[in-house]
Amino acid sequence: MGSFDRLPWLLLLFPLLGVIINGFFGRRLGRKGVSLVGPGMVLLSFLLALPPLLGLIQSPGEFELHSRLFTWIAVGKFEVEASLLLDPLSLVMVLVVTGVGFLIHVYSTGYMAEDARFARFFTLLNLFVFSMLTLVLADNFLLLYVGWELVGFCSYMLIGFWFEKPSAADAGKKAFLVNRVGDFGFALGVLLILVTFGSLAFADVLNAEAVAAIAPGTITAITLLLFVGAVGKSAQIPLYVWLPDAMEGPTPVSALIHAATMVTAGVYMIARTNVLFHTSPTASGVVAWIGVLTAFFAATIALVQTDLKRILAYSTVSQLGYMMLGVGVGGYAAGIFHLTTHAFFKALLFLGAGSVMHALAGELNILKMGGLRQKMPTTYRTFLWGAMALAGFPLLSGFFSKDEILWLAANRSWLLWGVGIATAFLTALYAFRMIFIVFLGHPRDKKLFNHVHESPRAMTMPLRVLAVLAVIGGLLNLPGELIGVERLGLINNLLEHALGHPHTHMGRGPQWVLLVMSGLLPLVALVLAQSLWGIRSDRPQQLSQRYIWLYNLLVNKYYVDELYMAVVVNPLRRLGDFFAESTDRQGIDKAVNGVASLMSCLGEGARRLQTGYIRNYSLGIVLGVVVVIGYLILR
Amino acid sequence: MISSSLYLILSAILFTIGVVGVLTRRNAIVILMCIELMLNSVNLTFVAFSRYLVSMTGQVFVLMTVAVAAAEVAVGLGLIIALYRQKKTADIDDVNILKW
Amino acid sequence: MEIVLFFLFAAIAVAGALGVVLARQSDHSALFLLLNFVALAAIYVTLNAPFLAAVQVIVYAGAIVVMFLFVVIMLNVAHRERPETKPAQRYAGLLLGALLLVGLIYVAASNPQLPPALTRTDNVADVGEALFAEHLLPFELAGLLLLIGVVGAVVLGKRKLED
Numbered sequence: 084m085g086s087f088d089r090l091p092w093l094l095l096l097f098p099l100l101g102v103i104i105n106g107f108f109g110r111r112l113g114r115k116g117v118s119l120v121g122p123g124m125v126l127l128s129f130l131l132a133l134p135p136l137l138g139l140i141q142s143p144g145e146f147e148l149h150s151r152l153f154t155w156i157a158v159g160k161f162e163v164e165a166s167l168l169l170d171p172l173s174l175v176m177v178l179v180v181t182g183v184g185f186l187i188h189v190y191s192t193g194y195m196a197e198d199a200r201f202a203r204f205f206t207l208l209n210l211f212v213f214s215m216l217t218l219v220l221a222d223n224f225l226l227l228y229v230g231w232e233l234v235g236f237c238s239y240m241l242i243g244f245w246f247e248k249p250s251a252a253d254a255g256k257k258a259f260l261v262n263r264v265g266d267f268g269f270a271l272g273v274l275l276i277l278v279t280f281g282s283l284a285f286a287d288v289l290n291a292e293a294v295a296a297i298a299p300g301t302i303t304a305i306t307l308l309l310f311v312g313a314v315g316k317s318a319q320i321p322l323y324v325w326l327p328d329a330m331e332g333p334t335p336v337s338a339l340i341h342a343a344t345m346v347t348a349g350v351y352m353i354a355r356t357n358v359l360f361h362t363s364p365t366a367s368g369v370v371a372w373i374g375v376l377t378a379f380f381a382a383t384i385a386l387v388q389t390d391l392k393r394i395l396a397y398s399t400v401s402q403l404g405y406m407m408l409g410v411g412v413g414g415y416a417a418g419i420f421h422l423t424t425h426a427f428f429k430a431l432l433f434l435g436a437g438s439v440m441h442a443l444a445g446e447l448n449i450l451k452m453g454g455l456r457q458k459m460p461t462t463y464r465t466f467l468w469g470a471m472a473l474a475g476f477p478l479l480s481g482f483f484s485k486d487e488i489l490w491l492a493a494n495r496s497w498l499l500w501g502v503g504i505a506t507a508f509l510t511a512l513y514a515f516r517m518i519f520i521v522f523l524g525h526p527r528d529k530k531l532f533n534h535v536h537e538s539p540r541a542m543t544m545p546l547r548v549l550a551v552l553a554v555i556g557g558l559l560n561l562p563g564e565l566i567g568v569e570r571l572g573l574i575n576n577l578l579e580h581a582l583g584h585p586h587t588h589m590g591r592g593p594q595w596v597l598l599v600m601s602g603l604l605p606l607v608a609l610v611l612a613q614s615l616w617g618i619r620s621d622r623p624q625q626l627s628q629r630y631i632w633l634y635n636l637l638v639n640k641y642y643v644d645e646l647y648m649a650v651v652v653n654p655l656r657r658l659g660d661f662f663a664e665s666t667d668r669q670g671i672d673k674a675v676n677g678v679a680s681l682m683s684c685l686g687e688g689a690r691r692l693q694t695g696y697i698r699n700y701s702l703g704i705v706l707g708v709v710v711v712i713g714y715l716i717l718r
Numbered sequence: 719m720i721s722s723s724l725y726l727i728l729s730a731i732l733f734t735i736g737v738v739g740v741l742t743r744r745n746a747i748v749i750l751m752c753i754e755l756m757l758n759s760v761n762l763t764f765v766a767f768s769r770y771l772v773s774m775t776g777q778v779f780v781l782m783t784v785a786v787a788a789a790e791v792a793v794g795l796g797l798i799i800a801l802y803r804q805k806k807t808a809d810i811d812d813v814n815i816l817k818w
Numbered sequence: 819m820e821i822v823l824f825f826l827f828a829a830i831a832v833a834g835a836l837g838v839v840l841a842r843q844s845d846h847s848a849l850f851l852l853l854n855f856v857a858l859a860a861i862y863v864t865l866n867a868p869f870l871a872a873v874q875v876i877v878y879a880g881a882i883v884v885m886f887l888f889v890v891i892m893l894n895v896a897h898r899e900r901p902e903t904k905p906a907q908r909y910a911g912l913l914l915g916a917l918l919l920v921g922l923i924y925v926a927a928s929n930p931q932l933p934p935a936l937t938r939t940d941n942v943a944d945v946g947e948a949l950f951a952e953h954l955l956p957f958e959l960a961g962l963l964l965l966i967g968v969v970g971a972v973v974l975g976k977r978k979l980e981d
Contacts, residue, residue, distance in 0.1 A: 693816075693817050694814070694817055695814035695817030696811060696907075697810045697811075697813060697814075698741065698744070698810065698811070698907050699907070701741055702907065702910055702911065705740075705741060705911075705918065706914060708918070709914055709921065713917075713921060720820055720821055721931040721932065722929065722931060723926050723929055723931050724824065726925075727923055728831070728832075729926075730919060730922035730923050730925075732831060732835050733918075734915050734918050735832070735836060735838075735839055735915075736835070737914070738839060738915035739838060739839035741908075741910070741914065741915070742907070742908050743839065744902075745847075747844055747848075747889060747890055748844050748847045751847055751886060752838060754878075755835055755854065758855065758858055758878070762861065765862055765865050765870060768865075768867065769865045769866055770933075771932070774952075775948065775952075777870055778949050778957075780870055781873065781949065781960075782957075784874070784878065785960040786960070786963060787878075787882065788881065788882060788967065789967025789968075790967070791885060791886070792970070792971040793967055793970040793971050795889045796970065796975045798889065799892075799893065799974070800975070802893050808893060811903065811904075
């Protein structure tokens with residue numbers, strides 16, 4: 084593998100070059116140049132990741148490339164290398180990030196064409212890709228944390244890209260601050276790892292012998308702290324609140340960062356540290372339960388939202404919950420599989436939503452849409468495939484990945500499975516709801532409808548590609564064990580060495596049953612959706628009136644944001660105000676001003692000495708003489 | 719036999735009278751005169767010690783003092799004349815604008 | 819005999835000094851000053867310093883007092899001072915003067931009491947010898963100082979050129 088030694092660093096280099104070129108010379112390059120450099124760099128990284136993939140497919144087995152560049156920190160006994168790890172897990176992540184990322188870059192050249200800060204957008208996008216790649220390729224916890232923070236920063240910059248909008252600036256701030264809470268837990272986890280293992284390198288920490296030597300309680304503490312970071316980054320309860328607000332950013336940003344890649348960093352991290360989580364059933368249980376509850380919770384909210392991107396945002400939160408459920412029950416490979424398929428269809432859905440927005444001059448309220456199928460056929464078709472994949476329509480990618488997770492959950496606990504399947508039903512329901520309200524039926528706003536047109540090629544091409552991927556993505560990991568062909572589970576086999584193989588105690592029979600149930604569910608949901616949101620139906624309005632308390636609760640997102648404002652934000656603000664007033668203004672300012680006014684007073688007093696009368700001065704002189712003589716006499 | 723202390727006491731008395739004059743009078747010229755009084759009392763001390771310690775240095779210093787006093791009086795009176803030309807007064811209480 | 823002379827001239831000197839301070843008119847003060855100088859000259863003679871006595875009379879009495887009188891007359895200063903506006907100054911001055919007197923007399927009296935020397939030192943040649951040999955530098959500097967005084971007095975006394 085000699086020729087591959089420096090390859091991981093090259094993967095990082097290209098996006099970094101894109102940042103430098105677009106960042107410093109973006110103006111001079113013009114739109115054409117920037118459009119070439121930005122996506123081009125990501126494409127290069129993607130292409131560069133293909134040879135190792137081919138090599139991996141041909142000879143699966145142990146493949147681990149530690150590529151060390153230099154010693155980063157060497158302080159006493161604390162040593163950290165600048166080292167990248169290329170193994171099946173990171174390779175899969177790299178391919179997803181650069182592949183989907185490339186498509187989104189291409190889409191952005193069309194979507195952001197009118198924007199004045201075109202070059203800056205691509206600079207930030209490339210910086211994001213660089214950061215995300217750093218995160219997934221890191222070979223130690225410190226480098227991973229660096230990537231972790233960097234993607235958070237890029238997210239902040241991109242959410243608030245249109246910073247002249249106060250709502251966008253606020254959303255960026257909220258994202259950063261909420262993530263900070265999670266990152267704090269994550270940092271504590273990393274510190275605990277350092278203290279416990281004495282090293283931050285994956286090779287030292289993530290091997291079974293090292294872990295076995297540590298007390299289980301410590302491992303649980305570590306994993307729970309790391310999970311706090313995942314809760315923040317991957318928008319689980321209770322730190323998910325930033326993700327819906329993050330929709331203020333441009334739609335490609337929502338697609339790339341808040342659907343396909345950054346939010347999946349938490350899932351990746353747990354998969355990477357599976358040795359630790361495997362050792363702590365407590366932590367894994369926490370992960371699984373928070374995941375599935377988040378999934379259900381978010382799905383209920385998505386059902387009644389009227390902002391197209393908000394629906395997709397809550398859907399993302401919900402699907403991330405599924406991934407957490409997957410890794411929580413030991414299905415690390417299953418979680419990664421769902422991560423991949425979700426990247427396909429969620430990015431597709433977001434880009435489709437962007438296409439709709441583009442046609443409707445930025446309108447996002449679905450109650451003003453309708454009948455778009457007639458005027459935007461490509462967008463409609465691709466969006467439909469994406470929605471079906473999200474719903475888990477049989478044989479599409481989402482179907483296989485979701486079923487895998489549900490099957491593993493059932494092996495652990497029927498309760499987990501129950502919540503999961505209920506969520507799947509809701510997911511299918513709101514997915515079809517989107518289709519019915521936005522694309523089918525009659526246009527609800529005639530004036531808007533007149534301007535509708537299909538999007539340019541730069542935008543529709545990625546939609547098509549992603550649609551294909553969303554459909555055939557299931558091929559990546561077919562549950563071949565059902566028919567005795569284990570080899571069909573490509574991703575499972577690929578990641579087996581790194582991620583292990585989850586235990587299942589139930590046989591093929593139950594597995595078939597669950598598979599069929601997962602397949603029938605979307606069909607039932609489709610029928611229900613048709614009756615609720617089909618043409619000339621006002622059942623939704625009737626239902627929302629009958630259960631108005633429930634409807635209000637859901638539409639207002641369970642009032643969680645208001646709760647946080649009241650319990651966290653406002654008290655902290657008041658605390659800050661208190662200190663500003665008492666310590667700063669009253670205390671420090673008074674002290675400083677007090678010194679100044681003291682000097683002033685002394686000066687005032689002293690200047691009265693200067694009376695201008697010469698006789699007073701001579702009096703002073705003689706007084707001094709008398710004092711000196713007196714002193715000399717009395718001594 | 720006059721002991722040296724008598725001369726010193728006389729000198730002290732003359733000096734003190736001069737000091738009181740400087741502090742008390744308001745006419746600038748009279749103040750200068752009182753300063754001359756003080757200088758003279760010091761001269762007396764010098765001469766007394768020159769006699770009692772058998773040293774010529776005392777008398778030499780008296781000559782120096784006299785020269786200094788002469789120069790000082792000249793300059794001082796010049797100042798008073800210049801002041802009088804400006805303010806038409808020799809009362810030092812009127813010279814009080816260099817203050818806060 | 820010496821003591822009588824001493825006390826006589828001392829009394830005259832003190833009287834003169836008091837006159838300077840207490841006289842209401844400034845020209846009277848100048849004359850009292852003259853009295854004081856002459857009395858002191860007499861005391862110098864009793865101290866075996868005839869040369870200095872002569873210098874005292876010539877320079878002090880003859881030149882300085884004359885200068886004072888010139889200025890007093892020339893400026894046409896109101897001979898009487900205005901009434902005192904700051905009595906506190908006066909009392910403070912008297913108080914400090916008293917304290918000063920007490921202190922100085924204490925020092926003077928506690929000095930070792932020397933008997934007068936027997937050798938006579940009234941030779942003018944001795945004065946000259948000391949002045950030009952041992953204390954040449956101060957002598958030259960005194961000359962320089964007088965030059966400065968002259969220049970200063972001329973500059974200060976000049977009238978401004980009318981434009």
